[in-house]
Amino acid sequence: MPGLDRKDTRFFILIVAATLLMPFILQPFPEGSGMAQFNAGYPDLMQRFVIFGIFAMGFNILFGLTGYLSFGHAAFLGVGSYATVWMYKLLGFNVVPGLILAVICSAIFAVVIGYVSLRRSGIYFSILTLAFAEMSYRLAYSVLTPITNGETGLQVYSNDPQVLMGPGSPESTHFFGLEMASSYVMQIGGWAFTFNFGFYFAAAIFIAMFYLTMRIFRSPFGMMLRAVKSNQQRMNYTGLNSRPYTLAAFVISGSYAGLAGGLLAAMDPLAGAERMFWTESGAVVLMTILGGAGTLLGPVLGAGFIKYFENIFSKINDNVLHGWFAWMPDGLEDFMVAIIHPFVGKGWHLTLGLLFMAVVIFLPGGLVEGGQRVARIFRRRDKKAPEGSPEEQAAEQRNPGPAE
């Protein structure tokens, strides 16, 4: 790939393959089996994986590289959604103008907020971004109702102009005639794999964005951002003005969020102010940290992880639990169900909170660091392999260092 070395190219191809094969990978259990509820291969969830992957990836460009912890990123998500739905209302259901406007609007928004907020750093920056996001949220509910449609949420009505709507245009969101909702279901044995156009559209954008992020991470610009994180003062002393770099990072990351918001509206032509609420900003922070801030893959993993648990864990109720422990003696079964009950179903947030605390305490690098630690254990085992074996050579390649 242009701009990527061999290792990165391999990594990128792996990501592309994993993304495109998601309908297979996430559907490991046959339909109707007891484990089928753990399948995540349905379009709605897969779309969320890639869209929130983009959101978290963008947040990571700001937080992971420069260390500026923004607590108001959901504002850009909301702006993107509103912009896209407005394009539906004015032009028609083609998503392209909407997504373009979403990126432009959120970028402009990010320039304004970033210009003001980046005058301060540390917790003051967090509070400033939080204040801006809360203001957007509250205004969207009150004064800006003509633009945002208040609590009802912005949606397309039949009397909207939609000037580009021809007689034959689809009545739902589409990409030049290909409808987002259209799916093809493939039955193989007991398995049903759903291929949804909306998912593949979002996945294509995700892959493009991942490539862009990779280039940013490996570029001199990315290096500059890392320098801001490690020692901004020193950077200033050397005569570099770091503000343009941080502002650029803020705007880029805001546009990612806007694009994600636009994609959310592309999958479901609705936009509501609740997308701007600060808990949503908190969620993207959780995703990034959980996965591993400052790494390429981490935020994406974190986003997938949280969205998966949100959808799957919250569906486990007492009946399902009783089904699992049916093989135990009655008393023990009830006991197990009673123990697990608070952590699943409606209480899955408790699991999320505990998990999140555990990650921050024990694995500050997130899931990626966890994976690396596990990998290191395996590498040590590699070392014990007989000399000159292929394993050892591979281990040497992966972990070049002074010979023992």
Added chain:
Amino acid sequence: MDAIFLQILNGLDKGSAYALIALGLTLIFGTLGVVNFAHGALFMIGAFCAVTLQRFLNLSYSAVDETKTDFLGNPMVVKTPYVEGWFGPELGQAIIAWSVPLAILLAIPVMLFVGFAMERGLIKHFYKRPHADQILVTFGLAIVLQEIIKYYFGANPIQTPAPPALVGSFDFGVLLGFDPNVIIYPIWRLVYFIFALVIICAVFAFLQFTTFGMVVRAGMADRETVGLLGINIDKRFTIMFGVAASVAGLAGVMYGPILAPNYHMGMDFLVLSFVVVVVGGMGSLPGAVAAGFILGILQSFASMNEVKALMPGIDQIVIYLIAIIILLTRPRGLMGRKGVMED
């Protein structure tokens, strides 16, 4: 004039809550240097102390009263709270009615315990970690605490009424020489304001006039030197964490009659309290208190119809707007100390 006065009064109760929470946050930040995102959860736990006590006092036993019959003609089953059985009906009723103020007695030990447990069990390990880590772990803790409360008490708000003697409103204006029936003010809000003032004064007096407080203030100014003098400053800071937790808890207990406790009330207050702390200046106790009251009062001014007509939507955003203006013009907040959190 009376309209302005009324708005000031209206802002006082929210302002008191902001001030109390911000005071606790600043105590923790000033002593331990930890940004505690779980402080809102402590406020919420305090409110649920009142709920717990109310439930506990209403525990009843059933007895069959042969002299009365229910509508089917059977002997009526009368439920009597244990408290009435122990103390006689009149005193028992009074205890139940005054459950919210009585919950203060329950909340102080509970909150001290929660505070100590939190500091020793979790926060202690985060002194040396970056502020971002502290924010994140306490944020996770806040989620956990909130979900535990939700599990035991349900997601719906639970009414905790004020004692009957303090329910209703009275004509506050007459006392100050205004015309009758112009300034009608709910009694409980005034009680809350006075309560908040007492707590704030108590905390300041504790820090100002006791040896313990003096050591703590010295520790806030220069921890290392105090440690070198052979004083176990960590232990004192842990106690201050407990004190800060109790302040938040007490603020929550008494807030129950104003806002029925629900599991996410802490988060709602937390965001605003952080804004208050930053506006007041990180690490400045008087700043936090002043900013709490100022922002509470400004918020109630902004919800006046005259102001809203002039600037639509201002009532929703005034706090954040003020915060942004103050942060950009006075980088250390209203009364922030030099060198605190300036990076």
